Amino acid sequence: MPQTKILLDESDIPTHWYxxxxxxxxxxxxxxxPDGKPIGPEALAPIFPMALIEQEVSxxxxxxxxxxxxxxxxxxxxxxxxxxxxxxxMLGTPAHIYYKYEGVSPAGSHKDNTAIAQAYYNAQAxxxxxATETGAGQWGCSLAxxxxxxxxxxxxxxxxxxxDQKPFRRSMMHTWGAEVFASPSPHTATGRRALEVxxxxxxxxxxAISEAxxxxxxxxxxxxxxxxxxxxxxxxxxxxxxxxxxxxxKVGEYPDVVIACCGGGSNFAGAxxxxxxxxxxxDPRAKNLRLLAVEPTSCPTLTRGHYAYDFGxxxxxxxxxxxxxxxxxxxxxxxxxxxxxxxxxxxxxxxxYHEKLIEAVAVPQxxxxxxxxxxxxxxxxxxxxxxxxxxxACIDEAMQCKETxxxxxxxFNLSGHGHFDMASYDKYFxxxxxxxxxxxxxxxxxLHHLPKVG
Amino acid sequence: MPQTKILLDESDIPTHWYxxxxxxxxxxxxxxxPDGKPIGPEALAPIFPMALIEQEVSxxxxxxxxxxxxxxxxxxxxxxxxxxxxxxxMLGTPAHIYYKYEGVSPAGSHKDNTAIAQAYYNAQAxxxxxATETGAGQWGCSLAxxxxxxxxxxxxxxxxxxxDQKPFRRSMMHTWGAEVFASPSPHTATGRRALEVxxxxxxxxxxAISEAxxxxxxxxxxxxxxxxxxxxxxxxxxxxxxxxxxxxxKVGEYPDVVIACCGGGSNFAGAxxxxxxxxxxxDPRAKNLRLLAVEPTSCPTLTRGHYAYDFGxxxxxxxxxxxxxxxxxxxxxxxxxxxxxxxxxxxxxxxxYHEKLIEAVAVPQxxxxxxxxxxxxxxxxxxxxxxxxxxxACIDEAMQCKETxxxxxxxFNLSGHGHFDMASYDKYFxxxxxxxxxxxxxxxxxLHHLPKVG
Numbered sequence: 001m002p003q004t005k006i007l008l009d010e011s012d013i014p015t016h017w018y019x020x021x022x023x024x025x026x027x028x029x030x031x032x033x034p035d036g037k038p039i040g041p042e043a044l045a046p047i048f049p050m051a052l053i054e055q056e057v058s059x060x061x062x063x064x065x066x067x068x069x070x071x072x073x074x075x076x077x078x079x080x081x082x083x084x085x086x087x088x089x090m091l092g093t094p095a096h097i098y099y100k101y102e103g104v105s106p107a108g109s110h111k112d113n114t115a116i117a118q119a120y121y122n123a124q125a126x127x128x129x130x131a132t133e134t135g136a137g138q139w140g141c142s143l144a145x146x147x148x149x150x151x152x153x154x155x156x157x158x159x160x161x162x163x164d165q166k167p168f169r170r171s172m173m174h175t176w177g178a179e180v181f182a183s184p185s186p187h188t189a190t191g192r193r194a195l196e197v198x199x200x201x202x203x204x205x206x207x208a209i210s211e212a213x214x215x216x217x218x219x220x221x222x223x224x225x226x227x228x229x230x231x232x233x234x235x236x237x238x239x240x241x242x243x244x245x246x247x248x249x250k251v252g253e254y255p256d257v258v259i260a261c262c263g264g265g266s267n268f269a270g271a272x273x274x275x276x277x278x279x280x281x282x283d284p285r286a287k288n289l290r291l292l293a294v295e296p297t298s299c300p301t302l303t304r305g306h307y308a309y310d311f312g313x314x315x316x317x318x319x320x321x322x323x324x325x326x327x328x329x330x331x332x333x334x335x336x337x338x339x340x341x342x343x344x345x346x347x348x349x350x351x352x353y354h355e356k357l358i359e360a361v362a363v364p365q366x367x368x369x370x371x372x373x374x375x376x377x378x379x380x381x382x383x384x385x386x387x388x389x390x391x392x393a394c395i396d397e398a399m400q401c402k403e404t405x406x407x408x409x410x411x412f413n414l415s416g417h418g419h420f421d422m423a424s425y426d427k428y429f430x431x432x433x434x435x436x437x438x439x440x441x442x443x444x445x446x447l448h449h450l451p452k453v454g
Numbered sequence: 455m456p457q458t459k460i461l462l463d464e465s466d467i468p469t470h471w472y473x474x475x476x477x478x479x480x481x482x483x484x485x486x487x488p489d490g491k492p493i494g495p496e497a498l499a500p501i502f503p504m505a506l507i508e509q510e511v512s513x514x515x516x517x518x519x520x521x522x523x524x525x526x527x528x529x530x531x532x533x534x535x536x537x538x539x540x541x542x543x544m545l546g547t548p549a550h551i552y553y554k555y556e557g558v559s560p561a562g563s564h565k566d567n568t569a570i571a572q573a574y575y576n577a578q579a580x581x582x583x584x585a586t587e588t589g590a591g592q593w594g595c596s597l598a599x600x601x602x603x604x605x606x607x608x609x610x611x612x613x614x615x616x617x618d619q620k621p622f623r624r625s626m627m628h629t630w631g632a633e634v635f636a637s638p639s640p641h642t643a644t645g646r647r648a649l650e651v652x653x654x655x656x657x658x659x660x661x662a663i664s665e666a667x668x669x670x671x672x673x674x675x676x677x678x679x680x681x682x683x684x685x686x687x688x689x690x691x692x693x694x695x696x697x698x699x700x701x702x703x704k705v706g707e708y709p710d711v712v713i714a715c716c717g718g719g720s721n722f723a724g725a726x727x728x729x730x731x732x733x734x735x736x737d738p739r740a741k742n743l744r745l746l747a748v749e750p751t752s753c754p755t756l757t758r759g760h761y762a763y764d765f766g767x768x769x770x771x772x773x774x775x776x777x778x779x780x781x782x783x784x785x786x787x788x789x790x791x792x793x794x795x796x797x798x799x800x801x802x803x804x805x806x807y808h809e810k811l812i813e814a815v816a817v818p819q820x821x822x823x824x825x826x827x828x829x830x831x832x833x834x835x836x837x838x839x840x841x842x843x844x845x846x847a848c849i850d851e852a853m854q855c856k857e858t859x860x861x862x863x864x865x866f867n868l869s870g871h872g873h874f875d876m877a878s879y880d881k882y883f884x885x886x887x888x889x890x891x892x893x894x895x896x897x898x899x900x901l902h903h904l905p906k907v908g
Contacts, residue, residue, distance in 0.1 A: 004528040007461055074458040075540075075834045086529075086603075104558070106834030108873070148831050149540075168876035174883055175830050175876075376629050377602050380529045380560030419562070419873040422622035422629075429628055 004085060006098075006247040008078035013070055017117075018238040020273040020348060021231070022061035023280035028231070028351055029322035032309060036453050039319050047216040047224040049125035052118065055232035061277075063235055065117075072116045072149055076105045077239065081247040086378040088398070095401035096253060097394060098411045100244050100271070101381065107172070109384065109416030110267050111142035111227055114236035118225045119146035129153040129222040131215040133183065133208030135341075136162055137169025138384075138416065139227035144178035155222075157183040157191075157211040160203035169420050183208040190214050190315075205341075206314020206328075213317055228264025229312060229321075229346050237270025240413060245274055248411075254285040255411035257397055261389040262293035262302065262360065265346025271413035272358065279357075291358040292397075293349065294389040296368070298436045301326055301345045302353050302360035304443055309453040310344055320451055323350040326438065327446025340386050361393055364435040368392045369428040372418070384416040385424050458539060460552075460701040462532035467524055471571075472692040474727040474802060475685070476515035477734035482685070482805055483776035486763060490907050493773050501670040501678040503579035506572065509686035515731075517689055519571075526570045526603055530559045531693065535701040540832040542852070549855040550707060551848060552865045554698050554725070555835065561626070563838065563870030564721050565596035565681055568690035572679045573600035583607040583676040585669040587637065587662030589795075590616055591623025592838075592870065593681035598632035609676075611637040611645075611665040614657035623874050637662040644668050644769075659795075660768020660782075667771055682718025683766060683775075683800050691724025694867060699728055702865075708739040709865035711851055715843040716747035716756065716814065719800025725867035726812065733811075745812040746851075747803065748843040750822070752890045755780055755799045756807050756814035758897055763907040764798055774905060777804040780892065781900025794840050815847055818889040822846045823882040826872070838870040839878050 021028060030038035041053045048056070055063055065073075084097040105112035122130055130152055134140030140156040147154035156178050163170060163182040173180050181187055183203045184194035188211045194201050201207075216224035226233060241258075248254055258275050262268040272293075278286035293302055301324045310325040312318035323344045330343035344350075352358045372388035374395065375381070383391060390412040401408050418425065427433045475482060484492035495507045502510075509517055519527075538551040559566035576584055584606055588594030594610040601608035610632050617624060617636035627634050635641055637657045638648035642665045648655050655661075670678035680687060695712075702708055714725040726747075732740035747756055755778045764779040766772035777798045784797035798804075806812045826842035828849065829835070837845060844866040855862050872879065881887045 003464055005464060007463075009461075010457055010459060075536075082529075106830075106836070145834055167880065168873075171876040171880045171883070172836065175827055175836055175879055177831060373629055376560075377631060380599055380603075382560070382626060382629055419622075422625040425629055426621065426625045429625070 002083060003251065004083055006081040006083070006250050008243060008246055010074050010078070012243065012246055013073050013077050014065065014239045014242040015070070016062040016064050017235040018242060018274050018277060019058055019061055019063055019235050020269070020276060021059050023277055024351065025355060026351070027059070028347055031319040031321050032453060033319060043319065047213060049121045049127060049223060051121040051124065052232050055235055056230060066120060069117050069120050073239070076112070078243045079104050079240070081244060082379070084379055087375060090374065090378045091395065091398050091402065093398040093402045094405060094407040095398040096407060096409045097398060098255070098409070099414045100240060101414045102240065103381065103414060103417035107138065107141040107145055108419060109138050109142065110237060110240060110270060111139050112145065113239055113270070114227065114233045114266065115142035115146035116149065117236045119143065119150045119152050122223050122225070123150040123152055127152065127221065127223045129155060129219070130225045131155045131157070131212040131222055132225045132227070133157045133205060133212045135159050135205050137166055137173070137420070140178070140180070141169055141172045141176070142227070143225055144173040144176040147178065148176045154178040155215065156180045157185060157208040159183055159205055159208050160201065166420070183211050185211060187211070188214045204314060209313040210315050210317055228266040229342070229344065231348055233266045234269035234273065234346055234348050237266045238273050240270040241272060241274030244271065244411065253409050255289065256408040257290045257292055257410050259292045259294060259390050259394050259397070259410065259412040261340060261386045261415060262295050262345065262349065263340035263386065264342045265349035267413060267415045268293045269346060269349055276352070276357065292393060293353070293358060293360040294393040295360060295362050296340050296389060297362045297364045298438055299326065299341050300362040300438055301343065302350070303362045304438070306447055306450065307350065307354050308450050310450055312344060320453060321347045323347045324353065325450070326443060327449045329449055330446065340389065363389055363392045364437070365433055366428070366435050369425070369433065371395050381414065382418040383414055384418045385421050387415045390414070456537060457705065458537055460535040460537070460704050462697060462700055464528050464532070466697065466700055467527050467531050468519065468693045468696040469524070470516040470518050471689040472696060472728050472731060473512055473515055473517055473689050474723070474730060475513050477731055478805065479809060480805070481513070482801055485773040485775050486907060487773060497773065501667060503575045503581060503677060505575040505578065506686050509689055510684060520574060523571050523574050527693070530566070532697045533558050533694070535698060536833070537705070538833055541829060544828065544832045545849065545852050545856065547852040547856045548859060548861040549852040550861060550863045551852060552709070552863065553868045554694060555868045556694065557835065557868060557871035561592065561595040561599050562873060563592050563596065564691060564694060564724060565593050566599065567693055567724070568681065568687045568720065569596035569600035570603065571690045573597065573604045573606050576677050576679070577604040577606055581606065581675065581677045583609060583673070584679045585609045585611070585666040585676055586679045586681070587611045587659060587666045589613050589659050591620055591627070591874070594632070594634070595623055595626045595630070596681070597679055598627040598630035601632065602630045608632040609669065610634045611639060611662040613637055613659055613662050614655065620874070637665050639665060641665070642668045658768060663767040664769050664771055682720040683798065685802055687720045688723035688727065688800055688802050691720045692727050694724040695726060695728030698725065698865065707863050709743065710862040711744045711746055711864050713746045713748060713844050713848050713851070713864065713866035715794060715840045715869060716749050716799065716803065717794035717840065718796050719803035721867060721869045722747045723800060723803055730811065746847060747807070747812060747814040748847040749814060749816050750794050750843060751816045751818045752892055753780065753795050754816040754892055755797065756804070757816045758892070760901055760904065761804065761808050762904050764904055766798060774907060775801045777801045778807065779904070780897060781903045783903055784900065794843065817843055817846045818891070819887055820882070820889050823879070823887065825849050835868065836872040837868055838872045839875050841869045844868070
């Protein structure tokens with residue numbers, strides 16, 4: 001039997017992040033200010049360090065990774081790639097299934113890849129504190145650890161309903177030395193206003209973003225950090241795909257389909273963009289390569305959203321970005337699990353989808369958990385609910401191969417483990433989860449709430 | 455900077471388990487039946503497959519690992535070894551600290567190493583169901599996964615108080631297809647009797663063992679599996695130390711001290727016995743090698759217990775084993791965290807300690823969490839509370855090196871992650887945990903409860 005794990009040496013940790021902008025047929029549309037005019041880098045300076053702003057607007061193909069960041073990556077990178085022999089056997093498919101496992105990072109997901117970079121650049125800029133928001137807690141954990149590594153205090157505004165219901169992600173952040181506040185909190189004007197209206201407010205991701213941004217904008221020693229969506233976050237994640245390409249070389253294969261779940265988009269970007277580079281460079285192996293973003297039917301941003309300028313947050317504090325959006329006031333039912341509930345999508349991912357260089361598919365929730373359980377029972381690892389979306393799509397591709405007899409090479413990114421999501425698995429087993437298709441009427445309605453531009 | 459991770463190839467997964475009995479100066483004392491006479495292998499046949507019974511009584515140095523077991527090990531083995539650069543830096547110690555990380559296994563601890571082997575041999579023997587007990591749930595998870603791999607149904611009796619308070623380990627077992635019952639349960643005569651006396655009984659590990667053993671003994675298609683203590687379990691874990699030795703060769707070092715936490719003893723055995731083999735073989739590098747078992751002051755089996763024949767369970771169903779024991783009716787306060795609360799210890803570990811071939815130290819609880827948090831903040835990984843004991847002892851050794859200036863090579867086994875133990879970290883942070891020294895009077899008293907032998 002061929003290898004199960006394909007490992008790399010520490011010297012194989014990429015030396016550069018890849019910037020897909022250099023290979024895009026059309027340059028990205030600029031972000032707009034409240035006046036509808038393109039904003040310059042200086043507009044972001046109050047909350048981001050200049051090094052990250054430069055990456056945000058860069059068109060250079062390769063961005064060097066600073067040595068202290070590579071040094072920190074060595075705690076868990078290169079991450080392993082696995083050949084899913086046992087899953088293939090369970091499915092009876094002729095497909096070769098490979099997955100890269102980002103759950104080996106200390107916080108348990110790909111988010112550490114950018115958290116470490118962001119903490120480093122902020123420390124270099126003399127920043128002593130980072131403020132951020134977190135929903136379920138994954139991103140907050142990654143930033144807490146990264147802050148600890150570079151001597152930065154981290155203040156996390158955690159959506160109150162999660163703060164109360166998911167105490168263990170909170171404890172993890174404490175273990176790594178972060179302060180965690182239930183949002184809305186009395187620490188910001190935004191939070192105080194919300195508490196005045198409703199002292200028992202369950203909070204929302206939009207509210208938590210607003211609190212973190214307010215904190216960062218109002219204190220000179222404090223910056224803001226975002227875990228997905230923005231260009232520099234997508235760049236940082238490309239170490240996933242770069243390593244995967246080296247790992248495929250080691251086994252002498254190349255993928256026919258690259259699959260990743262897509263919420264804010266950085267996980268998909270990280271896995272897929274380095275392969276897109278091969279396509280752009282005319283690599284014959286990549287000629288028919290398909291890059292597949294997988295989203296939930298409850299939040300079908302790419303597959304059913306509008307391609308339009310919209311705010312990045314719910315309350316309209318951020319610049320306007322051209323992206324697929326369900327409207328910044330989008331709110332799916334809270335019973336639905338997973339961190340793929342963002343109303344928008346990375347502008348880079350959105351533009352590539354708009355220009356048909358990548359594909360997208362939406363999958364219903366129960367089918368994703370079914371896939372996750374099949375994966376856990378064959379491959380051992382219990383996947384995060386977000387990652388179950390990629391597994392679902394991969395299994396669907398593998399079953400098509402079974403019908404056609406094609407031994408396609410399928411690759412998906414297992415973005416994280418589900419150790420802190422067992423409550424969702426419980427709900428699945430006890431029949432409390434249900435499928436939900438975001439209604440067409442709500443999507444039509446969103447069109448009327450989009451900010452007017454130009 | 456030298457390497458952070460020392461990785462091996464899949465071909466480096468050991469081909470044999472090491473049996474320390476072959477290198478012991480005195481042969482192990484035999485287990486005794488209820489009549490005080492040595493029992494033969496046939497006494498174990500109703501609940502164990504013959505292949506495991508043979509390993510239990512074997513004096514062969516090397517036991518071949520069947521290919522399907524090595525195949526399953528490939529999902530997570532060889533496990534990585536790390537050089538703890540960041541921890542060394544935090545401590546300012548000249549010591550070189552290395553740790554092997556068994557938390558990479560799907561269930562998150564070293565327990566998978568023996569669960570896979572036990573499930574395999576039972577499947578080979580035509581067994582369709584395994585019964586076992588679990589306290590906090592770690593062992594139950596490992597056996598659930600291993601059973602799934604080899605087509606064996608797993609029935610876990612989980613101490614009721616844990617069943618109610620730790621639902622996520624339970625969900626993990628469900629995900630891997632196991633049945634989980636709160637113990638005492640209505641499924642066994644033992645459980646029904648206990649429920650008649652007290653319908654709200656919180657259960658105990660002893661009760662859960664009794665239920666699992668009864669289930670196995672009363673059904674021909676069902677066997678029993680134990681996660682530590684027994685000789686064959688210790689053998690299976692030696693793949694840890696064997697891999698570690700290869701990893702030390704790769705970096706050209708050899709440990710001065712090998713450290714592991716010790717509850718039932720199999721984790722310590724797995725890390726330490728292969729190094730003891732070097733000592734027995736007269737390897738000059740191992741001349742001054744120290745092997746250090748670390749236990750809690752709340753359950754100081756080796757450091758303060760009696761070396762005597764005692765039962766393996768609380769209610770006296772098992773054969774008598776010669777071991778260090780605090781008395782089979784030992785019960786520490788339940789506020790105390792961790793899976794190191796067993797009243798006895800592996801007979802092999804006990805005899806080696808009695809003959810002064812290994813050392814032991816007891817550490818208080820708060821100091822172990824302090825060490826665990828320091829480790830998480832420097833090395834990233836949040837350790838299981840059990841593993842925090844090894845970290846504590848390692849840090850103490852490293853701080854001694856700081857005083858003496860000796861650049862000793864310290865090695866400890868990080869037996870598992872703490873992702874399902876965040877409630878214990880919470881209690882630590884909120885000041886709800888306390889130190890507890892098991893009272894000398896209780897230890898003296900235990901002497902009177904030991905079964906009479908001969």
